[in-house]
Amino acid sequence: MEFRCSPSTLSDWSGDTLAVGLFSGTASATTMAALDARFGAGISQRLEQRRFKAKAGECLKLELLGQTPGTLLLIGLGEPAGFGLEGVRRAAATAAKAGGGPGAGSLGIALPVEGLEPVAAATAIAEAVRLSLFSDQRFKSEAEPKPVPTFVELLGLAEGAAAGLSAVAAICSGVELARELVAAPPNVVTPQALADTAAAIAQTFNLELKVLERADCAELGMGSYLAVAQGSDLPPKFIHLTYRPTGPVNRRLALVGKGLTFDSGGYNLKTAGSQIEMMKYDMGGSGAVLGAMRAIAELKPAGLEVHMIVAACDNMISGGAIHPGAIVTASNGKTIEINNTDAEGRLTLADALVYASKLEPDAVVDLATLTGACLIALGEEIAGLWSPNDGLAAALVGAAEQGGEALWRMPLRPSYREGLKSGLADMKNTGPRPGGSITAALFLQDFVGQDIPWAHLDIAGTVWSDKGRGMDPAGATGFGVRTLVNWVLAGGAA
Known part of the structure; x- marks a missing residue:
């Protein structure tokens, strides 16, 4: 066309x-x-x-x-x-x-x-x-x-x-890739399949790719991520894809996507009415960042180095699955009491954010289908945005509006951290039900390096549309790709 x-x-x-x-x-x-x-x-x-x-x-x-x-x-x-x-x-x-x-x-x-x-x-x-x-x-x-x-x-x-x-074809190709990844069944889009997708992008556009295996992640102390992965027969894949410009680098950006290719809930099993059959789209964040990287690689923005990170795995039940009540240690040394195995995405993102922070980026943005609470609060057309950085938040809201996507900035109220306190570990992985999307964002903030501008986008409601809306047909929407690409092309302001 x-x-x-x-x-x-x-x-x-x-x-x-x-x-x-x-x-x-x-x-x-x-x-x-x-x-x-x-x-x-x-x-x-x-x-x-x-x-x-x-x-x-x-x-x-x-x-x-x-x-x-x-x-x-x-x-x-x-x-x-x-x-x-x-x-x-x-x-x-x-x-x-x-x-x-x-x-x-x-x-x-x-x-x-x-x-x-x-x-x-x-x-x-x-x-x-x-x-x-x-x-x-x-x-x-x-x-x-x-x-x-x-x-x-x-x-x-x-x-x-x-x-x-000029950029329409590349951006739309990225959105379409994200839609195909999110829509595909979990027996097709596995952690290995996400790694293969990253490899195809790297080969086509001459990007750098590093895939860490389970042993590599263990060596880096990623106990939080590996705790989620340990119940599945499918090996986890920690994916790091890098775009480097041909000239000097003025800014370094990191895009982190939640990569749960299927989420059963673990021993806190999702029950009837919880749409367990739709948990193939729990990797919507990884679909968005892979789609964005595909577009960025084709458009080749000058002066920007962009890192994409996905800690991919399944959350399954087996004799080896993590127990509710277990305490694990993330790669920054923080101990986490897992009081709900169905709050697994933040556990994988914790180690992914620590890894991203070690790259010393000028800004980090993570995307995740993280909480049902965000869906209840904002519905299916608006994603939640949490950030302590006004400049980054404003830049992302502008980039979303430019692409026809909607973000609403939510509060990071420090007093809500009380709900994450654990009597045994440094923190629990979930707080009380009220304000659940806020405590989830506060949990993630603890794994981002100090003084690094960071934003969290909860796309739980926007990643899928049962009936279709506007330019999105029924099914996977590819939400987040246009926002990320527009933000990067504008210089990744923070």
Whole structure:
């Protein structure tokens, strides 16, 4: 699929399918007049007959026999007040999904982007089109490929806006990789499979890869991570992938992703109603950082060294699985009383964050499907953000908005640490139920080196969508890739 910015308008564009955005009420009177002038007054009459009100998300498809374009898509935008990049993304995704099908060739999209930064508008439209058309057919015995347009032209955007298209392919490829990893069943995406994915990225883009085996991790004192891994027959894989620029390094960044390829809960077994069958997506953080590294490696940002770290393993039940109540020692010497084996992600991240801190990065960002509490607090469209560093938090929120992802900064209240106190060890791995996502973030903070800017993103609610939303089809969303890539491309500010 090729994207182009075109100075053409809906009055003179020539192609197969034309998608036009319309506001409700009389706000799009000028646009309707242009449509009537080109296609005849019958267009307005057909809208009245079909009771098209241009509500947000509404779509009307009209076949225009003997005319070019042969198909006209009218996309409802709702009220003009508050219409911005998010509205543009949703409208573009609607147009893309309606504009496919047999005979899909060229698609022209005319949306009201006046007042929006042209490069940002072009990026939003192109990403929304490509990502909304993603279809995972890998596990079907008979694939059902969906036709997609060959060319997509963004009408009314000058050539200067085309700068926004330069990174779209790389970023979308990263999102699609993350979606495929998260969606795949746990018998396919294993710790070894994540290591193999990192190896493929390293080979394709000439990155450095180090994979630590169980013995290597034991030598480094990663007792917290290995405690989670010890119940599984599948060996753990500690993955360290590095991008280095060709020139001097101005900043060093670390991206850490939770890599639980399946989470049974351990001896605190997940029960009925806990969606144990969906715990394949507990490696959503690792999917996000692998997808981000794939995009970063292709885009080759100057002056930035980027490290990706994933402590991959399964959390299973066996005779060798860790007991509730066991005390383990992390690689920074802290002792942890495991009062809940289903709070395993933070145990793996603890040693991963210690490892990342030893690289002396200028900033560390971790992503994890960490707590159900975050899902309850923020729902399925907003991820939680915890950071003691205002600059890093603001940079990540801006990067998320740029990519159509949503973050909400949450508190790191020091007094909540009381809930993590243990009578036997330095700390417990879980606190009381109230404020569970906050105590989880406070737990992780203890494993980040002092004075290193750090942020934790809890993506438990955003990594999967049962029904699909906007540019995300039903299933794995690839959430976090766009945020991370945009943050890195902006210099990894902290």
